[in-house]
Amino acid sequence: MAITDLTAMPLLKNITIDPANDAVVIDGVSKIFKKPRPLWGRSRKKAQENKQKREVRAVDNVSLTVKHREIVGILGANGSGKSTLIRMLSTLLIPDEGSVRIFGYDVVKDEYTVQRLINRVSVEASFFKKLSPMENLLYAARLYNMNGAEARKRIREILMRLGIKPDRIDAPLENMSRGMQQKVAIARAFLTSPILLLLDEPTTGLDPRSKIDVQNFVNELRDVHDATILITTHDMDEAEALCDRVAIIDKGRIVASGETEALKRTVTNLHGKTELVSMNEVFMHYTAAHLITEEDVERYGSWEKAFEAYEAEREEDEEENN
Amino acid sequence: MSSMIHQARASYAFFERNWNLTKRYWAWEVVWLFYNVVNALSITFIAQATPDLKPAQVNYMILYLLIGTSVWTYLSVTFDGVTDVINVERWEGTIEHTFMAPISRLTHMIGSCWYAIVHGLLFTALQLIVVVFFFHLDLSHANYLTVVCMLLLGSISFIGFGIATSVLPLLYTEKGMQMSLIVRAVILLVSGVYYPVTVLPGWMQPLSWLSPATYVLNGLRFGLLSGKELWSPEIWGNIWPLLITSAVSIPVGMGIFRMAERYAKRTGRLKRNG
Numbered sequence: 001m002a003i004t005d006l007t008a009m010p011l012l013k014n015i016t017i018d019p020a021n022d023a024v025v026i027d028g029v030s031k032i033f034k035k036p037r038p039l040w041g042r043s044r045k046k047a048q049e050n051k052q053k054r055e056v057r058a059v060d061n062v063s064l065t066v067k068h069r070e071i072v073g074i075l076g077a078n079g080s081g082k083s084t085l086i087r088m089l090s091t092l093l094i095p096d097e098g099s100v101r102i103f104g105y106d107v108v109k110d111e112y113t114v115q116r117l118i119n120r121v122s123v124e125a126s127f128f129k130k131l132s133p134m135e136n137l138l139y140a141a142r143l144y145n146m147n148g149a150e151a152r153k154r155i156r157e158i159l160m161r162l163g164i165k166p167d168r169i170d171a172p173l174e175n176m177s178r179g180m181q182q183k184v185a186i187a188r189a190f191l192t193s194p195i196l197l198l199l200d201e202p203t204t205g206l207d208p209r210s211k212i213d214v215q216n217f218v219n220e221l222r223d224v225h226d227a228t229i230l231i232t233t234h235d236m237d238e239a240e241a242l243c244d245r246v247a248i249i250d251k252g253r254i255v256a257s258g259e260t261e262a263l264k265r266t267v268t269n270l271h272g273k274t275e276l277v278s279m280n281e282v283f284m285h286y287t288a289a290h291l292i293t294e295e296d297v298e299r300y301g302s303w304e305k306a307f308e309a310y311e312a313e314r315e316e317d318e319e320e321n322n
Numbered sequence: 323m324s325s326m327i328h329q330a331r332a333s334y335a336f337f338e339r340n341w342n343l344t345k346r347y348w349a350w351e352v353v354w355l356f357y358n359v360v361n362a363l364s365i366t367f368i369a370q371a372t373p374d375l376k377p378a379q380v381n382y383m384i385l386y387l388l389i390g391t392s393v394w395t396y397l398s399v400t401f402d403g404v405t406d407v408i409n410v411e412r413w414e415g416t417i418e419h420t421f422m423a424p425i426s427r428l429t430h431m432i433g434s435c436w437y438a439i440v441h442g443l444l445f446t447a448l449q450l451i452v453v454v455f456f457f458h459l460d461l462s463h464a465n466y467l468t469v470v471c472m473l474l475l476g477s478i479s480f481i482g483f484g485i486a487t488s489v490l491p492l493l494y495t496e497k498g499m500q501m502s503l504i505v506r507a508v509i510l511l512v513s514g515v516y517y518p519v520t521v522l523p524g525w526m527q528p529l530s531w532l533s534p535a536t537y538v539l540n541g542l543r544f545g546l547l548s549g550k551e552l553w554s555p556e557i558w559g560n561i562w563p564l565l566i567t568s569a570v571s572i573p574v575g576m577g578i579f580r581m582a583e584r585y586a587k588r589t590g591r592l593k594r595n596g
Contacts, residue, residue, distance in 0.1 A: 090422050094587045115424035126415035130346035142335030143423040145328040
C-alpha cells in the first residue's frame with residue numbers, strides 16, 4: 001500500500017530543501033544538565049566541590065552527519081545520551097554548545113521550519129489514553145495541517161497496515177497492550193510524512209512480527225518517500241537490519257561510527273579473531289559494556305541479562321555518588 | 323493564507339481534543355457539576371438564614387451571593403481550562419509531542435482557551451438553571467445583554483491570568499498544579515465574590531483593583547440586580563478596567579509563557595518525568 005507523495009504535503013510548502021545537502025549536521029553539540037541545589041546552603045568549599053557533581057554532561061561534544069535518504073542508527077546503553085540527542089534534534093531541548101542543522105535549518109533559530117520537516121517516535125507511547133487511536137491521531141494530523149477527511153482516511157490506512165484491527169481504531173487506547181500503543185505512536189509519526197524521522201527506541205516492547213512490520217515501514221518511508229531516518233536502539237539485530245551506518249554512543253560521546261560490517265571487521269581484527277564478531281561484541285568493545293565478563297554471562301544466563309544487571313549497578317553507583 | 327488555514331486547523335485540533343476528553347471523562351463532569359450546585363446552594367442559603375431581612379432584601383441577598391458563586395464557578399472552570407493546557411498534557415505525557423508540532427504558541431493558547439470559555443459558559447448555565455429553580459428568584463429587572471457582555475469581557479482578561487499561571491505546571495512537574503491553586507485562591511479573596519471589597523483591610527483593597535473578577539462581579543450585579551444597561555456609567559466604569567486588564571494580561575501572560583518554555587527547553591523540564 002502506497003502512502004501519499006511527500007512533496008504534496010502542504011506543510012512543506014515554501015520551504016527550500018536541497019537534496020544534495022546533508023539532512024542532519026550535528027556539530028560539536030553538548031548538553032549539560034544541572035541537578036537542583038540543596039535547599040540549605042553549604043560551605044563555599046563544599047559548594048565548589050559539589051558543582052561538578054551537580055553537572056551531568058548528557059551529550060558531550062558530539063558531531064555527526066546524516067546524508068539525505070540515509071538510515072543511521074545510534075546505539076547506546078540506558079543513560080548514554082541517545083534520547084537527549086534526539087530531543088535536541090526535535091527542538092525540545094536547546095543545546096548548550098555546538099549546533100544542529102536539519103536540511104540547512106538551525107534547530108534553535110529556525111525552530112518552526114524544522115518542526116515542519118520532522119517527526120519523532122519516543123520510547124514511551126505518549127497519548128491521551130482515554131481517547132481512541134483515531135481521536136489521538138486526528139488531533140496530531142490537524143496540528144500538522146491535514147484536513148479531517150484526508151486524515152481519517154490515512155489514519156485507517158496506516159493503522160491497518162501496522163496490524164491494528166478496524167474495531168480497535170475507535171476504542172480507547174487504555175485498553176490496548178503496550179506494543180499496540182507503540183504501533184499507534186509509530187503511525188502518528190508516519191502520518192505526517194516527515195522528511196526526517198527520529199525514532200527513539202521505536203520497537204521496544206514489540207513482538208518480533210511487529211518489529212519486522214515497523215522495519216518494513218521504515219524502509220518503505222525511505223525508499224518510496226525519500227525520508228531520512230535517525231534511529232536509536234539497543235537492538236543490535238535491528239541496527240544491522242535497518243541501518244546504513246551506526247554510531248555508538250557511550251557516556252554522551254560517540255566512540256565509534258561506520259557501517260556495521262566495517263565495525264565488525266575492525267573489532268575482529270583488534271581481537272585477533274578469524275571469525276567475524278557479532279554487533280553485540282562490537283557494542284561491548286566500544287562501550288563500558290566490555291566490562292561484562294564471561295562469568296557474568298554465565299551467572300545471568302545471557303549477555304543481554306548480564307548487560308541489564310551491569311546497567312542497573314552503574315545507575316545505582318551514580319545515584320550514590322550524587 | 324495557507325499558514326492561516328494551518329493555524330485555524332491546529333486551533334480546532336485543541337478544541338476537538340478537549341471536547342473528546344470531556345466526553346470520555348463525563349463522570350468527572352457530573353461529579354463537578356453536582357459539587358458546584360451543592361456548593362452554590364449552601365452559600366445561597368446563607369441569605370435565607372440572615373435574620374431581620376424583608377422579603378425584597380432576602381431576594382437581593384440571594385441574588386448577590388448567587389452571582390458571586392456562579393461567576394466564581396465560571397471563572398474557575400475557565401481558569402482551570404486554561405491552566406489545563408499544560409496540566410492535562412503533563413498528566414498524559416503528551417506535552418513533548420504538542421510542543422514539537424509546527425504551530426505558534428498563540429494558536430496553542432487560542433485553541434485551548436476558546437474551548438475553556440465555551441465549557442465554562444455551559445457548565446455555569448447548567449448550575450444556574452438548577453439553583454434558580456430552587457429559590458424562585460425574581461429576575462424581572464435583569465439586563466441580560468449586560469450580563470453576557472461582562473462575562474465575555476471577563477473571560478478574555480481572565481485568560482491572560484490563566485496563561486501566566488499555566489507556566490507553573492510547565493516548570494514544576496509535580497507541584498505546579500497545586501501551586502496554580504494559590505493564584506485562584508488570592509483572586510477569590512480579593513475580588514468581592516461573596517462580600518463587597520470595602521470590607522477588606524485597607525492594604526488589601528488595592529489588590530482587588532488588579533483582579534478582573536472584581537469588575538466582572540460589579541458589572542454583573544449592576545446588570546442583574548439593578549438592570550443597568552451596557553452604556554450606563556456604572557457598567558462603563560467596570561468595562562474600561564476590564565479592557566485594560568485584557569490588553570495587558572494576555573500579552574504579558576504570553577510573554578511569561580514564552581520565557582518559561584525557553585527555560586524548560588534549556589533545562590530539560592519538558593521531559594515527561596521532569
